[in-house]
Amino acid sequence: MDVSKGARIAQLAFGAVLIALGVFFAGFGGWLAVLGGSLYYLLVGVVMIASGVQVARRKPSGFFLYLGIWLITLVWAIWEAGSDPWKLEVRLLAPSVLLALFLIPALAVPARTRISTGLWRGFQAATAIAAIGLVALILVASFGPERGAQSQVVAAGPQGASDWGFYGNDAGGSRYSAAAQITPGNVRELEVAWISNSGDGPDETEIHHKGREYHSEATPLKIGNSLFTCTPHSMALAIDATTGKTRWKFDPKLPRTNPYIVCRGVAYYAAPQAAECKTRIFLPTMDARIFAIDAETGQPCRSFGNNGAVDLRDQTGTWPPGWQVSTSTPLVINDRLVIGSRVIDNMSTNAPSGVVRAFDPVSGTQAWAWDVGRSPDALPGRLPEGQEYTRSTPNVWGPITGDPKLGLVYLGTGNPSPDYYTGFRRAFDRRFGSSIVALEAATGKLRWNFQMVHDDMWDFDTPIGPSLFDTADGTPALIQTTKTGQVFMLNRATGKPIARVEERPVDQVGAVPGTFISKTQPFSVGMPSLTPPKLTPQDMWGATPLDQLMCRIDLARARNTGIFTPIGPSRSIGNPAFDGVTDWGGASVDTQNRVMFVNTMNMPFYFELVDRNSARGKELLKRKSSGGENAKKLDVRVQAGTPYLATLRAWLSPATVPCVPPPWGEMVAIDLDTRQILWRKTLGTARDNNLFGLQRNLPLPTGTPNLGGSIVTAGGLVFIGATTDQYLRAFDARTGKEVWQHRLKAGATATPMTYVGADGRQYVVITAGGHGALGTRYGDETIAFALPPRS
Numbered sequence: 001m002d003v004s005k006g007a008r009i010a011q012l013a014f015g016a017v018l019i020a021l022g023v024f025f026a027g028f029g030g031w032l033a034v035l036g037g038s039l040y041y042l043l044v045g046v047v048m049i050a051s052g053v054q055v056a057r058r059k060p061s062g063f064f065l066y067l068g069i070w071l072i073t074l075v076w077a078i079w080e081a082g083s084d085p086w087k088l089e090v091r092l093l094a095p096s097v098l099l100a101l102f103l104i105p106a107l108a109v110p111a112r113t114r115i116s117t118g119l120w121r122g123f124q125a126a127t128a129i130a131a132i133g134l135v136a137l138i139l140v141a142s143f144g145p146e147r148g149a150q151s152q153v154v155a156a157g158p159q160g161a162s163d164w165g166f167y168g169n170d171a172g173g174s175r176y177s178a179a180a181q182i183t184p185g186n187v188r189e190l191e192v193a194w195i196s197n198s199g200d201g202p203d204e205t206e207i208h209h210k211g212r213e214y215h216s217e218a219t220p221l222k223i224g225n226s227l228f229t230c231t232p233h234s235m236a237l238a239i240d241a242t243t244g245k246t247r248w249k250f251d252p253k254l255p256r257t258n259p260y261i262v263c264r265g266v267a268y269y270a271a272p273q274a275a276e277c278k279t280r281i282f283l284p285t286m287d288a289r290i291f292a293i294d295a296e297t298g299q300p301c302r303s304f305g306n307n308g309a310v311d312l313r314d315q316t317g318t319w320p321p322g323w324q325v326s327t328s329t330p331l332v333i334n335d336r337l338v339i340g341s342r343v344i345d346n347m348s349t350n351a352p353s354g355v356v357r358a359f360d361p362v363s364g365t366q367a368w369a370w371d372v373g374r375s376p377d378a379l380p381g382r383l384p385e386g387q388e389y390t391r392s393t394p395n396v397w398g399p400i401t402g403d404p405k406l407g408l409v410y411l412g413t414g415n416p417s418p419d420y421y422t423g424f425r426r427a428f429d430r431r432f433g434s435s436i437v438a439l440e441a442a443t444g445k446l447r448w449n450f451q452m453v454h455d456d457m458w459d460f461d462t463p464i465g466p467s468l469f470d471t472a473d474g475t476p477a478l479i480q481t482t483k484t485g486q487v488f489m490l491n492r493a494t495g496k497p498i499a500r501v502e503e504r505p506v507d508q509v510g511a512v513p514g515t516f517i518s519k520t521q522p523f524s525v526g527m528p529s530l531t532p533p534k535l536t537p538q539d540m541w542g543a544t545p546l547d548q549l550m551c552r553i554d555l556a557r558a559r560n561t562g563i564f565t566p567i568g569p570s571r572s573i574g575n576p577a578f579d580g581v582t583d584w585g586g587a588s589v590d591t592q593n594r595v596m597f598v599n600t601m602n603m604p605f606y607f608e609l610v611d612r613n614s615a616r617g618k619e620l621l622k623r624k625s626s627g628g629e630n631a632k633k634l635d636v637r638v639q640a641g642t643p644y645l646a647t648l649r650a651w652l653s654p655a656t657v658p659c660v661p662p663p664w665g666e667m668v669a670i671d672l673d674t675r676q677i678l679w680r681k682t683l684g685t686a687r688d689n690n691l692f693g694l695q696r697n698l699p700l701p702t703g704t705p706n707l708g709g710s711i712v713t714a715g716g717l718v719f720i721g722a723t724t725d726q727y728l729r730a731f732d733a734r735t736g737k738e739v740w741q742h743r744l745k746a747g748a749t750a751t752p753m754t755y756v757g758a759d760g761r762q763y764v765v766i767t768a769g770g771h772g773a774l775g776t777r778y779g780d781e782t783i784a785f786a787l788p789p790r791s
Helices: 005-034 040-056 061-081 085-101 117-142 427-432 545-557 615-620
Strands: 191-197 221-223 226-230 236-240 246-250 267-270 279-284 289-294 309-311 331-333 336-339 356-359 366-370 401-403 408-412 435-440 446-451 467-470 476-480 488-491 502-505 520-523 572-574 587-590 595-601 605-611 635-637 644-650 665-671 676-682 710-713 717-720 727-732 738-743 753-756 762-768 781-786
Touching: 005 040, 005 061, 005 545, 040 061, 061 085, 085 545, 221 267, 221 753, 226 279, 236 279, 267 331, 331 401, 401 467, 427 446, 467 587, 587 710, 595 710, 605 615, 615 644, 665 717, 710 753
Parallel strands: none
Antiparallel strands: 191 781, 221 226, 226 236, 236 246, 267 279, 279 289, 289 309, 331 336, 336 356, 356 366, 401 408, 408 435, 435 446, 467 476, 476 488, 502 520, 572 605, 587 595, 595 665, 605 644, 635 644, 665 676, 710 717, 717 727, 727 738, 753 762, 762 781
């Protein structure tokens, strides 16, 4: 049979591709086999080499050998992945595409055969079409029904909910609104009502991540007919809640030297007894101050503190820019302004104090300071002149919540610096790290403490205060989401578990000598666990079988015993890692129906401690860490004062996709009465995430990493931004069905809010300004959505 020169070249090229792939699979598959992994890749690689040779020789056996590979792969894929569409996709899509290439005439016609050309072509077409059809069904399945059940959420009738007075709407951080005008039945009619531009944005240094990270994460307040919000560079704004017109802007004009740039919101206080600023806004700034601003005029309240501000660096020592900052909203409760600080992670054992302070919201006089190095109870007033608060104590960087009736504030504590080496921790560090702490708002006296991670070496600090609700029998309760994925339900008056908690043994192997490591960790067995299970080779993923194989080799080379795998001098897998299963977005709680909603993510990291005096350690010391959140490349945490550097990196395949399968982000509803998951749905698509860091893709329902939280309304809707595909979404709270989405110009890594405006319409508002670590687009918009005006 004559074959054209072009066809001959095509056959040779196709054969060469199969041989190259076979060499790759045989070589790296052999390495995996030596590490104790699957023999599949080695065996397939050998047969693929033979197939490529035969294809290049124009032998029909080349096709049959490859068909054998595909059939073996099909059986192996089902055996390993079961019915999981994403795990099947990575195992079958690329092999099926290669099988379909045999349909190309130049590649499909055999050199010598007794079978007629038509019958041969028909056989090849049938096998290829069957393979592609199977993969198509798998891909369709990935869009199909998700885990879920219908909840018992009952939507309320139209109610008044004119304000959003705290970061979480109420002091207890429920993020629940009684507004019920927007429902699953009409949410598709939502339209942009107004857009307000702050004028703030990242500079060139921040855009290119040269030592500074710009994160837009603000949730506005709504008081009267004004919204009050802040920008990453510590500007405060008042916006007309009905028109979006800026009423005033306050800019403290701070130098841009802070490596971590964020403001999550402001606080409000009515002070009719004050001589000035009878309504005031408290603005946390990136230089660790709290400004009091007149809510009517935008001018500083000069009688507050020192010319309008209190300095949280007072009595904490002198530090480089960014080592101590204010990122989260202060809490004003029972005439106390309570605030913590974000202390830079992992730079040194000598770091600023994690002291939490309360001030008089009128005068700015310090009422108390909770410094665990001095006392488990807060100390009244300031320290004597010349003294400092205890350095490197657990800090409270996330939003604080409180119960005005009980007179308690709830602090989510972090770790003493550094996170990844525990050998220098003191008794009070070990007692109060990674905990919920309840203090009396008036005095700072310790009421109770509940620790959720013992001797935390994973950066599982508590990223937000709990959300408060009452159980069906009236018990005052709280729900605490955690980076570990454990959900704790406690009596908020006593700190005792309502849902059962067990201390369970955890792995001890792999930590460096001289570090503190707990033999047990608390597991909230009475609540659904959102903690990812221990990773197995069958869980490995990638864009193709090539990088899936490399992820399997990575897993085989690393220590991996589950969530509390000790961090040490050999590489370990952290799943979850420092961004956690949930982060500072926390949960929203429908306090009427007692259902909580929480967004989760699945993004493992590598961790390793390196002797700082070794050759490798000295080389790594030349790199600088910003202490930020972007770890797509290897990040080195200095940990000065310890024997070890810490290295970490997002665990990505060579094609820069996660080594674990989708979904990488989910929305979950949990019934707080039955303590069962009601539904869980994929959150986000791959629209703005592709191979090798590209930001264009099909909107595949992979879920995405997400930062920010949700809100829930009496209308039966859950609203959330948070994802890297830059949408604001609405889910039906009862079924979990995504019922509305709106594409934004920039990333909305912030928690939305809602209110009823002066015109009688319900508004939903989100800040969309982008996030440096997540790589979303930048902007400066606060966007309001509402139903069309009634004529």
